């Protein structure tokens with residue numbers, strides 16, 4: 001009898017694991033609520049119209065076409081019943097011998113319902129496209145509003161100055177500088193503000209001081225406004241309220257200020273800490289021998305990471321690799337503990353402007369930018385997408401432009417048919 005392994009989530013961790021477990025003695029079923037794997041680090045390029053969503057979204061059925069031992073079901077899992085070895089989804093029940101939870105995170109609005117409803121998150125392809133649509137629509141509206149002082153359309157606010165926020169701010173600032181004057185030759189966008197609101201005094205708080213200083217300088221050079229030591233406390237769809245008493249009128253607020261784990265009901269409270277599943281060094285969830293969690297949704301303490309690992313793609317991929325190897329071994333006595341080797345971090349703030357922190361080397365500028373591009377290209381799935389992205393990047397590199405500015409908004413079918 002083949003061992004049946006259910007993997008919930010086909011993100012960086014789930015996909016890596018499914019590939020590792022593609023063996024004759026296993027039957028693997030990947031369940032995901034969407035039909036494609038997403039390369040989240042480049043969402044900001046979709047949001048700013050630089051690449052197409054299809055370049056960084058890969059249909060699972062295509063990925064698993066040749067994996068004879070792996071099946072895919074598009075369905076959202078709503079409950080785990082560990083006592084019955086079953087998971088329940090919107091569409092069906094699945095039994096398992098082993099279960100791996102790799103559900104990642106969603107945007108953390110820290111309980112603020114208003115913010116959740118009115119700002120844009122960037123945690124899936126749909127949300128990245130929604131940002132693109134809304135920002136492009138705003139530019140179209142500004143043509144009519146240019147003689148009015150409707151500030152709310154003139155400020156694009158990005159909350160959170162981690163790599164996502166910084167990269168987003170850099171991309172929109174470049175768009176304002178290089179693209180808008182050509183797309184709207186009779187109009188000045190001088191009053192359009194790209195504002196990055198940060199709770200820390202410098203951007204990229206998790207990176208080196210050098211990277212922080214440089215990224216702040218790059219943002220300034222591109223004309224983005226960095227507001228440090230500010231906390232957003234409210235937003236009504238028109239005005240962002242800051243704890244300091246200041247306010248910023250804006251109809252485009254992008255929330256990049258944190259994530260929180262996608263927990264599924266059914267496991268006891270002791271198995272969850274800060275919305276992540278508590279796992280041992282083998283990614284086994286506390287209290288279970290046959291249920292595992294990997295990637296962003298797992299919380300593993302090690303001597304090097306006493307407060308858990310950072311929620312990064314590299315951690316997710318390497319945990320999945322380690323678990324895949326362990327689950328392929330005959331006896332648990334041969335299992336290896338997970339040890340994360342930090343290979344560094346990086347962010348790009350615009351053309352020829354990037355910061356790279358490697359374990360023994362930190363560098364910024366043009367070389368860092370080439371390094372960032374090369375590494376991201378290598379990580380993208382499929383040769384076709386690598387070529388498409390490379391082509392888009394080269395086009396933008398030489399032309400300072402792209403042609404991916406379609407505004408696509410789903411029609412309400414019933415309305416149009418009336």
Ligand SMILES: Cc1cc2nc3c(=O)[nH]c(=O)nc-3n(C[C@H](O)[C@H](O)[C@H](O)COP(=O)(O)OP(=O)(O)OC[C@H]3O[C@@H](n4cnc5c(N)ncnc54)[C@H](O)[C@@H]3O)c2cc1C
Nearest residue numbers: 009011012013032033040041077103104295296311312313
């Ligand atoms: C905008 C952005 C930029 C980022 N940039 C970087 C970067 O530059 N470098 C870096 O290292 N990391 C980056 N990250 C973080 C990185 O993307 C995550 O660490 C990584 O995706 C975690 O992988 P994962 O497999 O744990 O989860 P994910 O990749 O998030 O995958 C989770 C999967 O589970 C599915 N799912 C969730 N709940 C359910 C359910 N109930 N039922 C069925 N399916 C479900 C989801 O649809 C998704 O496909 C970025 C993240 C974002 C959002």
